[in-house]
Amino acid sequence: MTVHTAAASAREEALAILKRLGVSDTAFASTGLAARSPVTGEIIAHIREAGAAETRAAVDRAEKAFAEWRRVPAPRRGEFVRLLGEELRAAKEDLGLLVTLEAGKIVSEGLGEVQEMIDICDFAVGLSRQLYGLTIATERPHHRMMETWHPLGPVGVITAFNFPVAVWSWNAALAFICGDPVIWKPSEKTPLAALAVTAITERAAKRFGGVPEGLFELIIGGREAGEALVADERVPLVSATGSTAMGRKVGPKLAERFARAILELGGNNAAVVAPSAVLDIALRAIAFAAMGTAGQRCTTLRRLIVHSSVYDKLVPRLAKVYGNVAIGDPRVKGTLVGPLIDKAAFDGMEKALAEAKSLGATVHGGGRVAGIGGEEAYYARPALVEMPGQSGPMLRETFAPILYVVKYDTFEEAIALHNSVGAGLSSSIFTLDMREAERFVSAEGSDCGIANVNIGPSGAEIGGAFGGEKETGGGREAGSDAWKAYMRRATNTINYGTALPLAQGVTFDVDA
Numbered sequence: 001m002t003v004h005t006a007a008a009s010a011r012e013e014a015l016a017i018l019k020r021l022g023v024s025d026t027a028f029a030s031t032g033l034a035a036r037s038p039v040t041g042e043i044i045a046h047i048r049e050a051g052a053a054e055t056r057a058a059v060d061r062a063e064k065a066f067a068e069w070r071r072v073p074a075p076r077r078g079e080f081v082r083l084l085g086e087e088l089r090a091a092k093e094d095l096g097l098l099v100t101l102e103a104g105k106i107v108s109e110g111l112g113e114v115q116e117m118i119d120i121c122d123f124a125v126g127l128s129r130q131l132y133g134l135t136i137a138t139e140r141p142h143h144r145m146m147e148t149w150h151p152l153g154p155v156g157v158i159t160a161f162n163f164p165v166a167v168w169s170w171n172a173a174l175a176f177i178c179g180d181p182v183i184w185k186p187s188e189k190t191p192l193a194a195l196a197v198t199a200i201t202e203r204a205a206k207r208f209g210g211v212p213e214g215l216f217e218l219i220i221g222g223r224e225a226g227e228a229l230v231a232d233e234r235v236p237l238v239s240a241t242g243s244t245a246m247g248r249k250v251g252p253k254l255a256e257r258f259a260r261a262i263l264e265l266g267g268n269n270a271a272v273v274a275p276s277a278v279l280d281i282a283l284r285a286i287a288f289a290a291m292g293t294a295g296q297r298c299t300t301l302r303r304l305i306v307h308s309s310v311y312d313k314l315v316p317r318l319a320k321v322y323g324n325v326a327i328g329d330p331r332v333k334g335t336l337v338g339p340l341i342d343k344a345a346f347d348g349m350e351k352a353l354a355e356a357k358s359l360g361a362t363v364h365g366g367g368r369v370a371g372i373g374g375e376e377a378y379y380a381r382p383a384l385v386e387m388p389g390q391s392g393p394m395l396r397e398t399f400a401p402i403l404y405v406v407k408y409d410t411f412e413e414a415i416a417l418h419n420s421v422g423a424g425l426s427s428s429i430f431t432l433d434m435r436e437a438e439r440f441v442s443a444e445g446s447d448c449g450i451a452n453v454n455i456g457p458s459g460a461e462i463g464g465a466f467g468g469e470k471e472t473g474g475g476r477e478a479g480s481d482a483w484k485a486y487m488r489r490a491t492n493t494i495n496y497g498t499a500l501p502l503a504q505g506v507t508f509d510v511d512a
């Protein structure tokens with residue numbers, strides 16, 4: 001194991017970045033929500049928390065902004081998002097490093113997250129000229145039937161700590177071009193990245209020549225602020241990203257008031273390694289998907305289902321990679337695994353490993369790595385866990401770098417193991433057998449929202465619709481036609497004739 005110790009104060013570096021990005025000191029307070037860096041464990045700043053009253057006030061402003069913004073032509077709204085993309089390009093290095101300092105991602109992943117924001121802005125700009133509706137054949141003479149898409153209203157966006165900036169942009173870039181204001185409630189663990197993104201968006205708004213006040217609102221706070229947003233009748237759509245436990249609370253509340261929900265919840269993602277897999281490719285893909293972001297991606301690979309004929313060739317090599325991986329300060333070149341977000345995450349990892357051992361598992365790795373950062377910085381060795389069967393902690397998501405491995409003998413057995421967990425986010429198969437690959441992505445294969453062949457389950461591009469089934473919540477955001485969730489569809493029928501024929505041959509003749 002290679003250990004990279006903490007390079008310098010994360011606090012000083014983060015404060016300097018915030019200043020450069022235009023976050024004013026007035027955002028900070030002497031008490032309130034503590035923004036802590038998982039890299040060194042230092043508190044970077046305190047921020048005043050918004051409560052229910054501030055959330056209502058933000059929705060007031062967003063509601064007013066909606067009345068104006070929906071009248072702006074969509075391609076013009078796209079121009080605002082184009083400028084946002086430009087500002088993000090200019091801020092990429094600083095914002096990426098801030099993500100590293102506040103969420104603990106290695107530098108290339110922090111930068112990658114900002115690149116994702118830029119990509120979705122580009123995508124949304126093009127889309128702003130493509131919000132197409134259909135023209136539909138009508139059964140009535142001299143009639144025309146068509147679909148039109150209209151702005152929906154203020155969109156609530158609740159985000160998780162592990163993608164502190166990209167998830168906002170997946171939602172916001174689409175919402176803005178669709179004509180909707182956005183009220184953002186970021187994770188209480190990553191408020192600084194949200195402040196920085198808001199300052200960057202303000203610059204884009206200024207260059208645009210001003211946008212209605214309330215077009216982009218930020219509510220810094222915890223669960224209560226999120227609950228107030230979810231409860232507000234004036235918010236017709238809430239896109240909530242986080243744990244399945246959070247979704248179980250938020251989903252019914254939105255359903256109760258007939259609001260739309262985009263739920264992007266937990267994953268328990270698996271990969272199948274078949275007899276014909278190219279093991280060199282599988283090994284690299286597995287290492288990135290399972291250990292990258294210190295196992296804290298919703299798409300992190302958590303379960304490996306390996307054919308018994310290749311198990312002894314793959315698993316010892318994988319154990320070696322786990323033993324050698326560079327762990328430490330994510331700012332240091334060469335580090336591949338940074339810190340866990342906090343003590344609760346580390347405790348959760350320890351608990352899951354203890355449970356796996358009690359079930360007879362062989363655990364390679366695991367445990368705290370001392371000497372990096374302060375007492376409040378939690379670095380863990382990724383764990384590779386050979387399980388006697390799929391049970392216990394393997395059936396649920398533990399948000400830490402644990403990869404459980406089991407054997408299979410028949411393809412049917414692999415699919416059954418694959419699909420028999422609660423979550424349904426992402427999946428992959430490593431095989432050169434065309435029949436296996438096609439079956440895996442067919443209706444009888446993986447039951448996930450994302451199913452890949454010969455790549456791992458993580459690291460999606462924005463062009464596809466992102467999201468998963470079952471306990472992952474069923475939401476889709478980012479690419480493809482995900483934009484439709486942010487708009488209201490109207491079906492219009494226009495009579496340009498001189499008579500009034502009714503559909504389905506109904507007659508209703510009155511003396512007129």
Ligand code: NAD
Nearest residue numbers: 160161186187222226227242243246249264265266267298
């Ligand atoms: P979390 O559920 O603890 O918090 C997520 C957000 O929900 C936070 O902003 C939090 O304040 C808010 N929240 C919590 N309870 C709420 C409530 N009752 N009402 C309104 N808001 C509430 O999740 P986390 O620890 O920040 O993130 C990790 C989890 O997120 C993992 O389960 C991961 O798989 C999931 N995740 C999913 C996706 C996806 O796209 N499917 C993406 C990233 C993360």
